[in-house]
Amino acid sequence: MFLRFLKLCCVILAASSIAAASPALKVCADPDNLPFSNRQGQGFDNRIAELLARDLGRKLEYVWQRAGRGFVRENLNKGVCDVLVGVPVQFRPVLTTSPYYSSSYVFVTRKDRHLNLNSFDDPRLRKMKIGVQVLDDDYAPPARALSRRQLTQNIVGFDVAGDESPEIIRAVARGKIDVAIVWGPLAGYYAARQRVALDLRPVNPELDPPALPFRFAMAVAVRKSDRELKDQLDRALMKSHAQIERILRAYSVPEFQTATTQARLK
């Protein structure tokens, strides 16, 4: 009995000494960008970061940084943080894990209008006000698909992050615009918070020729030199896939596929 207690003690000691010995897992995250992350830790990327840190036996430490241009250079590569959560797998300046989910840009309309929009080639778009977000100094990718179809005059621009980010979904709910085309997780999260029911459908085509994709697989990213950390994170993601799926569902991420569902589809 005593021996067993001692053993347990040792195990606890060993575990805590590991936690104490390994440095904190420093994650760069946007301080004000729900549903992805915020300072209060309310975003799904926050929750996934917590899962991963726990699995790695490391304390989670956030570095609050807006993910804009020069972000990787100034933060990840300089060692300000070690990990980014929610990065497209093909993003070249970093080393990415296997994706833990993928989603699509979606058309968001009011259900009561029965528009069922799902294609950039729908002729009804010609008569509609179409909300698209504005990145740094350009529109988000749906605007490019619209411009090819001579629909630029129909575009209404909206801010991409911070306080203003729900505005584009609210504008649909209030009938200020007919349709919004936004990245799925954002649409799902804010659509679930409107008084009126909204219809969300992935955009088609999924890849607008010649090379404009609208479905992206998202991963965790580390510095290119951090292969070991990447392998640890991959193992942790694999182990936690059921929890991750639960989290994504709780945040109403639409049309998502996790690594396992993708594997099954293949």
Added chain:
Amino acid sequence: MQEMFYKHRKAGTFEIPSCWLIAAAAVMACVLAGCGDSKSRAAGAQPPATESSYSAPVYAGKMEPDDGQWVRPAKDYASTRYSSLDQINVNNAKQLKVAWTFSTGMDRGHEAAPLYVNGTLYIITPWPNTLFALDAKTGAIKWQYNPNPSPSAKGVACCDWVNRGGSYAFGNIYYNTLDGFTVAVNATTGKQVYKTKLGDITKGETITMAPLVVKDKVLVGNSGGEFGVRGWLIAVDAHSGKIAWRAYSTGPDKDVLIGPRFKPFYGSDKGQDLGVKTWPPDAWKIGGGTVWGWISYDPETNLVFYGTANPGPWNSDERPGDNKWTAGIFARDADTGEAIWYYQYSRHDLYDYDGVNENLLLELPINGQQRKVIVHPDRNGYIYVLDRATGQPLSASPFAYVNTSKGVDLKSGLLQYNDEKKPRFGSVTREICPSAPGAKDWTPSAFSPRTGLLYLPHNNLCEDEEDVSVSYIAGTPYVGANVKMFAGPGGHGGEFTAWDPVNGKAVWKIKDRFPIWSGALATAGDVVFFGTMDGYFKAVNAKTGDELWQFKTGSGIIGQPVTYKGSDGKQYVAILSGVGGWAGAIVSGGLDSRDSTAALGFVGAMKELPKYTSKGGQLYVFALP
């Protein structure tokens, strides 16, 4: 006013003739004696240089009469930004002191030139585009006018929030608001005379340029994202605010105001509806060619001259063709807007080389013959000298390091693109020089008839470009062009160059770690003024480039210096300080690299900028004690 001056140069520097020093001393004495503004005594009194390795020709052109005020964006119609005031000269500039300052209370980039009219200094702020009328003696606010740009404008428009200034005419101040209006405000009372809507901000259309008043018309052009905006120049009636005419930069001839009087120099610009035919179907409707730069006016021929911006969208593969009438220059009848000629600097632009930079109307000896010309420093790295009547390029000399092209073929007018530097799908094109903001951006140059030199604030930047790759901002994935900028040869980001437009050569250069993003001002005191992004306002010797004086302002300078004679007879120099705007875009947008290899040259230098300066708009007025 005709001025003559001869210069000597030995061993790379100017020697100042001793008689000039005496003359300068005489100016000093006069200043001390309080005789105020004086005609340039030193000029004209100079004997011709007999033993000089360098000698710029005498400037024999006419300059506009100068009343010591500053009523137009570029001082005069010819866009010289030259003042005949000479109280502040090379000998006493070091004594310049702050007369007074004024905080605008805004922290966006301040790019405007102040106006000085009848004892009042007028300044226009970035969005929300407040117009302040300040007592030029004390800096006290006489009144302020707020156009209340639509709150929905915030966040809806892409791009920056800057304003590049206004014009005074008919007792009114004319300027533009970011949300697409032209306003006329009574210069005495501050009451709005009219407010005319020209642009539609919900389409990404904004207005940032300074309008020019020509006869009874206010000329205004649009700006906006490269996305979906179709460029135009509009003439607004100065009295009624009604739109008199509008000339588009793309589309059918009737929209571009191309008719029987249109006689471009090159055959390739002749033909029907080239603004439609040189684009894929309907692409001209979103083709860009905005008019966000400067306008010049020649009263003798009644022509206005202005440049058109780059074609859209940025990815050039999506718009095969010459993309007329973007990235070029138009000459138009000032009364009717009819196009007279056009010349395209960058045909089917690949690098975002807008053609909107300033056009200085000068008279220069070309091959022994005095010609009325336009001198235009373009983003593509060449200074063009064009015949003012026909648009024929007479010369095009590189003023910065250029490798995207191998020169301009004067026979065809074509920029000779270098195929090796063309951005390619999915692969990195390295060391594209100049980079997207060009060898020189909007930052206007100045010309001094006393030296015959052009003073150019400009960049020394190159870039690596990857046409398409996956990127993201805060959880929003996208595919975009990945551009990484860095300092060009020499490792410095900016240069201030004195340029001899006749011989097509730099005479001296001042290097700065950051791009020089302010305007330039030349004066008859042979002092040239400009500002740096780390906040220094500088006075340099027009002939040698030697620094005479500098003052560290509260923020980085991206504004345009002006000078005027106050009601007390003294010469003042005014500049808005307040970094941001395009400079901010350079810092946060242009220098995108996401790549550890990028921490060199200019990227490193720009990262340093926050250590030198922070945001905040403030007007500084300087004078001799």
